[in-house]
Amino acid sequence: MALSPGLDVDAIKDDFPILDQKVHGRRLVYLDSASSSQKPIQVLEAMDEYYRTTHANVHRGVYAIAEEATRRFEEARGKVARFIGAREAREVVFAKNATEGINLVAHSWGRTHLGQGDVVVLTHMEHHANLVPWLMLAQEKGVELRYIPLTGEGTLDLSGLDRILDGAKLVGVSAVSNVLGTINPVRHIADAAHAAGALVLADAAQHVPHLTTDVAELGCDFLAFTGHKMLGPTGIGGLWARADLLEAMPPFLGGGEMITDVRLDGFTPTEIPWKFEAGTPPIAEAVGLGAAVDYLSALGMDAVRAHEVDLVTYALDTLAQRHGQDLVIHGPTDPRIKGGVLSMQLGDIHSHDVSQVLDEAGVCVRAGHHCAKPLMRCLGANSTARASFYIYNDRSDIDVLAEALGDVRKFFG
Amino acid sequence: MPGLEDLYREIILDHYRNPRNRGELAVPPAHRVEGFNPLCGDEIVLYLDVRDDRVADLSITGQGCSISQSSASMMSAAVKGRTVAEAKALIRAFKAMMSIHEAGLDGPGGSDGDGDLDGQGGSGAEPDGPPAAETPPLGDLEALQGVVKFPVRIKCATLSWNTLDQGLDAAAS
Numbered sequence: 152m153a154l155s156p157g158l159d160v161d162a163i164k165d166d167f168p169i170l171d172q173k174v175h176g177r178r179l180v181y182l183d184s185a186s187s188s189q190k191p192i193q194v195l196e197a198m199d200e201y202y203r204t205t206h207a208n209v210h211r212g213v214y215a216i217a218e219e220a221t222r223r224f225e226e227a228r229g230k231v232a233r234f235i236g237a238r239e240a241r242e243v244v245f246a247k248n249a250t251e252g253i254n255l256v257a258h259s260w261g262r263t264h265l266g267q268g269d270v271v272v273l274t275h276m277e278h279h280a281n282l283v284p285w286l287m288l289a290q291e292k293g294v295e296l297r298y299i300p301l302t303g304e305g306t307l308d309l310s311g312l313d314r315i316l317d318g319a320k321l322v323g324v325s326a327v328s329n330v331l332g333t334i335n336p337v338r339h340i341a342d343a344a345h346a347a348g349a350l351v352l353a354d355a356a357q358h359v360p361h362l363t364t365d366v367a368e369l370g371c372d373f374l375a376f377t378g379h380k381m382l383g384p385t386g387i388g389g390l391w392a393r394a395d396l397l398e399a400m401p402p403f404l405g406g407g408e409m410i411t412d413v414r415l416d417g418f419t420p421t422e423i424p425w426k427f428e429a430g431t432p433p434i435a436e437a438v439g440l441g442a443a444v445d446y447l448s449a450l451g452m453d454a455v456r457a458h459e460v461d462l463v464t465y466a467l468d469t470l471a472q473r474h475g476q477d478l479v480i481h482g483p484t485d486p487r488i489k490g491g492v493l494s495m496q497l498g499d500i501h502s503h504d505v506s507q508v509l510d511e512a513g514v515c516v517r518a519g520h521h522c523a524k525p526l527m528r529c530l531g532a533n534s535t536a537r538a539s540f541y542i543y544n545d546r547s548d549i550d551v552l553a554e555a556l557g558d559v560r561k562f563f564g
Numbered sequence: 565m566p567g568l569e570d571l572y573r574e575i576i577l578d579h580y581r582n583p584r585n586r587g588e589l590a591v592p593p594a595h596r597v598e599g600f601n602p603l604c605g606d607e608i609v610l611y612l613d614v615r616d617d618r619v620a621d622l623s624i625t626g627q628g629c630s631i632s633q634s635s636a637s638m639m640s641a642a643v644k645g646r647t648v649a650e651a652k653a654l655i656r657a658f659k660a661m662m663s664i665h666e667a668g669l670d671g672p673g674g675s676d677g678d679g680d681l682d683g684q685g686g687s688g689a690e691p692d693g694p695p696a697a698e699t700p701p702l703g704d705l706e707a708l709q710g711v712v713k714f715p716v717r718i719k720c721a722t723l724s725w726n727t728l729d730q731g732l733d734a735a736a737s
């Protein structure tokens with residue numbers, strides 16, 4: 152059942168110890184990777200080995216293991232930079248996650264460049280992570296927010312784009328929707344935004360794990376990513392930005408590590424990227440993220456994506472055959488513009504109840520509003536049950552899902 | 565490991581399918597209070613008509629899962645016609661039933677499931693309330709006991725009760 156255009160899923164599954172267990176006596180079928188991915192043994196071992204042999208604080212000690220810890224931390228930055236097509240490692244700022252990366256842009260760049268009446272353009276499908284920081288700026292500074300609406304198919308409606316962009320200073324757009332799976336035309340939007348004089352922030356939390364990511368091709372100026380959705384540990388992610396932008400931005404958090412000099416009446420920040428990395432950073436987490444990048448690179452992101460297209464195609468067919476009109480799946484139906492994310496509504500059965508019964512069958516899906524309440528309002532849905540796929544899923548997982556949704560209907564029918 | 569039958573008792577599914585006291589009341593005389601479960605987006609709107617220290621009428625709208633809907637429905641049946649003191653006593657009794665200790669969970673995160681963390685909780689200070697009126701029987705509500713074994717669902721069950729608590733306070737002031 153593990154046949155896939157790109158991946159040897161049986162071999163991959165063996166790398167994920169967590170999948171080798173039973174829940175309620177059933178094989179664990181993990182379909183919640185859009186929330187957080189599982190971790191391969193290679194990532195776990197890299198972090199473990201780092202702590203066993205190398206740990207010391209970075210950028211301080213002049214002794215051997217401290218130098219090695221620093222080397223490995225910076226090596227991880229280089230790996231991430233290459234993985235997303237950055238020109239230089241110093242364009243990658245490590246932070247806790249994508250949310251903190253976006254907040255960095257809002258606080259540092261936003262507070263410097265945005266004031267009363269300045270326009271920030273977002274979309275109706277943003278995650279709260281790319282809404283609330285801007286809503287905070289709107290409250291604080293009177294920044295005006297405009298939104299790119301959706302089409303009936305769950306894609307961005309770009310018909311009024313020029314009007315929406317008129318006078319804008321920044322456009323924030325999710326590269327892939329965590330609810331609809333929609334793969335947005337970031338390049339197209341970025342070209343239009345640049346022509347209108349605006350910068351572009353891509354929320355790539357769902358893009359980097361699943362699609363080849365090249366910041367130059369995407370055409371964005373800022374890109375936020377998060378490690379735990381791409382096989383890495385929690386606690387690390389961050390921001391890529393063009394070096395010239397980062398250099399001109401004031402620090403975000405203040406503290407150790409981010410200064411060249413501190414006097415009692417002032418301080419001098421250090422260079423990028425460290426200027427934005429106050430305090431002891433997540434070192435082991437960076438090492439783990441580096442190992443995750445190695446793992447994905449070895450598979451090849453084209454193969455990762457081909458596998459996902461196969462699963463989405465199979466899932467849409469299988470679920471439609473088995474459940475027909477009773478199962479609404481939001482978002483695009485064309486697998487070419489859809490990531491491995493299915494937001495489902497089964498009749499009028501609440502997503503909590505759906506996922507509770509699925510859990511009984513060993514199937515993990517996410518229930519709720521997926522941190523995208525404005526989008527849920529657009530869809531007219533209070534909540535959905537979301538199944539999402541990754542490299543360790545195969546068609547048999549989708550068969551289990553389809554069957555278990557049948558159990559739900561029996562239970563609440 | 566607890567099974568689905570612990571959670572979805574027949575009486576719960578019955579209240580879910582045939583919710584009691586559904587609808588709106590004229591405001592005023594009724595008070596209108598909203599409750600949200602920020603985790604899942606469930607919402608409840610409670611219309612509460614308190615007269616002579618008694619819950620003369622109440623009705624409920626909103627949307628949510630079977631647990632939150634049936635809990636609201638059972639609650640409405642249990643408190644309608646009761647005195648405010650009795651309703652408060654029921655709230656305490658229900659929340660005590662929903663408290664997690666008897667499930668023997670050791671992890672954090674479930675807390676006592678009373679919603680205080682999200683600011684939706686009642687006004688607290690329950691122990692200092694007026695000396696307990698006789699607590700009316702929980703009756704059908706006992707069926708919700710199984711929810712305690714599913715800690716993430718506790719907030720679903722307590723949503724309407726926290727909202728009622730707020731509503732009674734609003735009606736009193």
Ligand SMILES: Cc1ncc(COP(=O)(O)O)c(C=O)c1O
Nearest residue numbers: 248249250278280325329356377
């Ligand atoms: C599209 C999108 N943006 C941002 C985030 C936030 O990621 P994190 O919670 O790791 O900061 C998520 C994940 O939930 C997401 O799906």
